[in-house]
């Protein structure tokens with residue numbers, strides 16, 4: 110298994126590649142892709158039992174990215190996992206490319222079309238029910254945006270997941286406090302989020318969504334037998350690039366040449382600051 114330091118290196122490389130392809134394509138959901146990078150890193154390199162070889166197996170773990178617009182970081186991580194060559198992302202957002210601005214099942218490694226928000230949790234709950242009916246031991250993970258939780262379908266699914274005791278289901282909320290139109294607290298306040306999931310019958314843990322160890326501990330096993338798990342991952346939108354962090358306009362946006370150079374410089378400096386051995 111890769112060490113914490115090796116994963117820290119991967120996170121920086123993933124962020125660098127995410128920006129590279131957003132810059133190349135001329136479009137992208139930049140801030141949200143950067144906020145969920147560490148979550149994807151830990152899921153794919155430590156938690157999920159899924160690979161290009163096992164992707165058609167009914168026993169594989171499932172990952173459904175409900176906040177589908179933050180697809181660029183997912184595309185980068187799937188390339189790193191060997192689902193396709195990274196250079197295929199040169200076609201991102203190009204005419205007739207399957208690498209569009211949301212996940213689609215035409216991309217190897219993608220379980221579900223998502224990005225119409227509020228669908229990932231209901232779909233995941235359904236798959237988890239199927240797993241229970243089959244006595245299968247796979248787990249189902251879904252990544253939700255905090256702004257996405259304004260969609261009522263999430264709460265119908267949350268109620269059903271607890272009712273059916275879906276301890277094979279884990280929902281991770283990328284809680285970066287921002288959404289397309291501003292601060293989530295102002296657009297549609299969803300706090301106190303942990304208490305809401307608890308009231309719906311879920312086991313809940315709040316963590317730093319950029320901390321490799323906290324993510325690993327929270328995701329390695331279901332939090333509680335007989336209950337679905339909700340991980341409230343506190344994150345920073347635009348994480349890793351100083352001028353993008355917590356700035357709403359980077360919800361989507363392509364850096365200028367100067368901004369791109371600065372972002373690369375910051376990420377490369379962070380890479381150089383890591384210990385030589387990782």
Ligand SMILES: [Mg+2]
Pocket residue numbers: 254255256283284285286287288293
């Ligand atoms: Mg958000």
